[in-house]
Amino acid sequence: MNKGLHEFKADFFKALAHPLRIQILEVLSEGNRSVNEIQTQLGSEGSAVSQQLTVLRAKNIVYGTKDGNRVIYSLRDPMIIELLEVAKQIFNNHLVDAITLLDQMKDE
Numbered sequence: 001m002n003k004g005l006h007e008f009k010a011d012f013f014k015a016l017a018h019p020l021r022i023q024i025l026e027v028l029s030e031g032n033r034s035v036n037e038i039q040t041q042l043g044s045e046g047s048a049v050s051q052q053l054t055v056l057r058a059k060n061i062v063y064g065t066k067d068g069n070r071v072i073y074s075l076r077d078p079m080i081i082e083l084l085e086v087a088k089q090i091f092n093n094h095l096v097d098a099i100t101l102l103d104q105m106k107d108e
Contacts, residue, residue: 015059029081
């Protein structure tokens with residue numbers, strides 16, 4: 001087994017393990033944004049967004065580029081978009097399973 005790869009995956013998923021970070025990645029999957037643009041789109045405090053962007057930058061999931069006096073954030077790897085879509089599909093599958101189970105229990 002590749003221990004380094006497993007550690008990378010564990011660290012990567014830890015970096016994703018926060019709802020606001022996921023929301024930030026979903027916003028960035030639509031295109032590059034500044035902190036203020038992300039904050040406005042999410043209706044979240046700037047300090048919270050900045051704090052979570054710091055975590056995502058530290059794990060090389062996003063990067064920032066200076067544009068005058070602001071920083072524009074981007075996804076480091078466009079495969080993140082696919083990962084978020086797969087996670088959504090898994091969620092939907094679980095939801096369908098739960099609804100099916102509830103329907104079965106209701107019919108008993």
